[in-house]
Amino acid sequence: MPSLAEEKPALRHLSSIDGGLVIAVLLLSAIGLATVHSASSEMTVDYLPRQALWFGIGVLLLMAAMSIDYHVLLDFSIVLYGFSLVLLVLVLVAGIAHGGAAHWARIGPWQFQPSEFAKLATILVLARYLSGLNRRVLDLQQILVAVAIVVVPMVLVLVEPDLGSSMMFAPILLGMLLVAGVRWRLLLIAAVAAVVLAAGMWSFGMKSYQRQRVLTFLSPETDPLGAGYQVRQSKIAVGSGEMTGKGYMQGTQSQLRFLPVRHTDFILSVLAEEWGFLGVLTVLGLYALYVASAARIAMRARDRAGILLVTGLLSVLCFHVLYNSSMVVGFVPITGIPLPFLSYGGSFTLVNFVGTGTMLGVDLRRYVNR
C-alpha cells in the first residue's frame, strides 16, 4: 500500500518541474504577443490584448492540466473521445444547415474549434490503447485499430471541410505508432498506401479550391491573387529581413498589408522581416529546446502510457512548427496551419497550453507509484 504522502505527488515534486519546457513556452509566448501586436498594427484591431487574455487563460489551463493525474485523463479518454466525435458531427450538421463550412462550435458567446479538442481526445485514447499493448512491435491488427481511432475524427474534420486541421491527425498516428513499435517493412507499406490515398484524395476527396492550392504551389504564376501571391509576398517579407531585420514594427511587407493573415498563419513572416535571420534562429532554437525538453520528459516517464502520451502531444506540435515554418519560406503548399505559441488564436493557443501542462503533469509523476 502506498502511503498517504505518496498519493499527493504534484506539490511535493513541484520543484522538479522541467525548466526547459517552461522557459521555451514563456519566451515563445512573449515573442508571439509582441509580433501579433506588430502584425495587427495596420488592421484597425490590435489583437495583442485578446492574445494576452488567451495567454492568461492558457497559463491557468496549463496548471490545471498539470495537476490532474494523467492516468485519470486516460481513464476518461474514451468518454472524451466519444464526446469530441459527437461535437464534430454536430458542427458538421450545423455547417450543412448553414450551407457552408463551419468549423466552429458555439456555447453562448464562446466559440471554439471542436477539431482542436478532438486532437487531444484522440491522443489520449490512442495512448491508452497502445500502452495496454505490451509488445515489442505491434501486429497488423493492433495497427489497424490504432489507425481506425485516428481516421474517424480525421475524416469528420476533413469533410467539414477543413483540410489543414484534418492533416493534424496524421502526425499523431505516425509519431505514436513509431514509438509504440512498428516493423520497418510495415512503415514502407504505409508510405506506399499514403501515396495511393493522396492520389485518391486528389481525385475524389478534395474541393476544387484545395486542389487549386496544391496546383499553385507547384506553379505559383497560375493564380496571382491566390496562394501564389501569398507565397511570393511571404518570401519577399522573409528574404528582405536579411540578417538582422528591419526593426520592430518597421516591416514594409507586413505594415503595408502585403501579407495575408499575418497575425495567424504568417506570423513567422512578420517576425522574419522585422527581426531577420537572427530572430528566426532564436524562435527555431526555442522550439528545439521545447522538443528536447519534451523528449526528455517522455524518456523518463514512469510508464508506457506516459511515454506515449507525451509522444502524441509532441508529434502534433512538431508538425505545426515544421509545416508552418516550411510554408512561410515556400517549401510546402499553403494551408491554414498556425504556429504554436506565436500565432493569434483562441482554441489553438489554449490547446497548446493544455498539451504542455499535460506533459509537465506526466513529468511530475515520474517517481510516483500508482
Add this chain to the structure above:
Amino acid sequence: MQVVREHREDLIGRVRLLAGTVTGLLVLIASGFWFVQIAQGDYYRELAENNRLRKLPIIAPRGLIFDRYGRLLVENLPSYNLMIDRSRSVNRERSLAFAAAVLGRPVGDLHDLLERYRVVPVFKPVLLAENMSLAEVARFGVEALEYPEFEVEVQQTRLYRHREQTAHVIGYIGEATPDEIERSAGAVAPGDVTGKKGIEKRYDPVLRGKDGERVVVVDSRGELLREYGRVPSQPGKDLTLTLDLELQQEAASWLDGPEKVGAIIVMDPRNGEVLALVSSPSFNANLFTHRLQEDDWQALLDAPNNPLQNRAMQNAYSPGSTFKMVMATAGLSEHLIDENFRVSCSGSTVIYNHSFRCWRKEGHGSVSVRQALTRSCDVFFYHLGERLGIERIARYARLFGLGAPTGIDIPGEKEGLVPDNTWSLKTRHQRWYAGETISVAIGQGPMLLTPLQMAAMTAVVANGGYRVTPHIVGNLPYPPPRAAGLDPHALAIVRQGLWGVVNDPSGTAYTAVHLPGFDIAGKTGSVQVIAQKVRTKAETLPFKYRDHGWFTSFAPESDPRLVVSVFCEHGGSGHNAAPIAKALYLKYLTIEANNSSHAVAR
C-alpha cells in the same frame, strides 16, 4: 506492485529517434531561412523596396433600403479622404501649407494631426481629412505632380436620408470590433464596416455582399501602370421594409422636441407588418458613417434621456390601465364574470383590509365589464383581480405575448416582466403578496412591457385572438399568425368596451380621439412615476416626476387593419398620447385615399 515488462528501453530509443529527426528537420528549415534571408537577401530586399504590386480592395456596394412603396431610405455615397505619404514629402512645411490652403483649415490643425501619427511608420499613408468636396479633390488632382505625397482615397459611406426619423429602425454601421470579426467566422475582416444596430445589424449578411480585390502594378512614384489580377465584388442585396415613410415621418414629428420622450408603433394586426416605429429622442445616424468625432459621440452619451436607446423595444414600462383589456379577457374566458356582471363603484373599495381608490373620486356607479373598460373603472378591476389571483393573471398576460420577446427583426429586444409567485420567490425571496395582485389588476406594480409588446398585445385583441410576429423587412418567411388560445367571445366583448373608450361620450378618449366615420377602438393608460397623495396637474410637476401616458388602439373596429400604440414617457397621462394616435389614423386615411385615387387614375 505488479511489475510489467514494458519494453521501456525500446520506446525510449524510438522517442530519441523521433526527437532527433525533428531537430534535424528544424536545422534543415533554418538553413532554408538562411538561403532566403542571407543568400538571396539582397534580391528580396530589392523586391520589397520596389514592390510594384499594390493590393486594392474592391468594396462591394452595400444593399440599399427602401420603404414599402419603394421610397429610398438609405443609399451609398462616395466620400473622399485625403491621405498623406510622409516619406514622399520633400518639404513637410510646404506640403501642409498647400493642404491647409485647399482645405481652408489652419496649418496648425494639420500639424497637430501629423503629430499624432508620429508612431506610425513614415512610409504608411495617414488620414489628413475626411469627406472632402469635389472641388477640393480636383485641386489635389491638378497638383499631383507638384505634391505627389497626397493621395485621395475614395470610401463608400452610408447616407441615411431621414436621419433621426428612421434611426432606431435602421440603425447604423461602423468599423467591426474584434468580437464581431470573430463571430462572423470569416465574413467580416478587420477594417470592414458592419451593421451595429437595427436593420443594418440584423440583416448585415444580406446587405454586405462580398468585397473583391485587385492587384495593380505601380511605378516607383506609386502611379498605377496596369492591373495584375482581380476578383470582382458581389454587391449586397437591397431590402424593402414594411415601413410607410409618410406614417413614420408623421409619427416622428409628434415626438420631436424637448420633453417629447416616448415611442410609437403602427402595425398591421393581421400579419405583424410594422408601418411605423419611432423612439424619441433619436439621433442622427449619419454621424456614425464617418470615423466618428469623439465630441459628437460624447454629446450623444451625455444627452438627456439617452437618444441611443430604442424605447419602443429596449425599455419596459408598467402598462397602466391598458392592462385592463387582458384582465377583462381573463375574467370572461374563465367565466368568473359575464357581460352582465356588474360592480358598484363608489370611488374606492376595501380589499384585504386595505382601501383602494378609483382614479375618479366620485365613483362610476354600477358598471358592467364593457362600461368598466370604456370608463376605465379601477374598482371593477380591483375586484376582478382579487377573483383571478396573480397566477391566472400571469397566464393570460403570457397568452397575450407579454413576458417574452415579440420576435421583431430588430436586435436587442427586451422581454419585459410578467410577475407571479415563482418570480417573487426567485428574485425577492418571498412569496407573492396578495395585495399586490390588486395593483397589477390595473396595470401598476411589477408588471412591465415594452411599447412593442403593447402593440402586439393590442393586435391580439384586434384580430380576434391571433399572435403575430412584428417585423420590419417584408417578404420573408415569418411565423404565420397563430391562435393565442383565447375565447373569441370574450375578445368580442372587450373590443366593444374599447370601442366605447373612443366612441361613447363617457369614454376616456372620446374627446381626444373620436373620429366620425372611422371606428377607432382603444384604451388609455397612466403610470404613476411617484406616489402622489393629492393629484397635481402634470404641468406643475417637474418633468421627471410626471406620469407616463399610454394610448393603444386599433381600427376600424369591424375589421381592424391598423394598430397604433403611443407611449409618452412623463407625458402626464394617456390624454397626451391619444391625440397623436388620432393624427396617425388621419394620416393613414389620407395615404389610403391617395393610393386608391392613384390606382383609379392608372
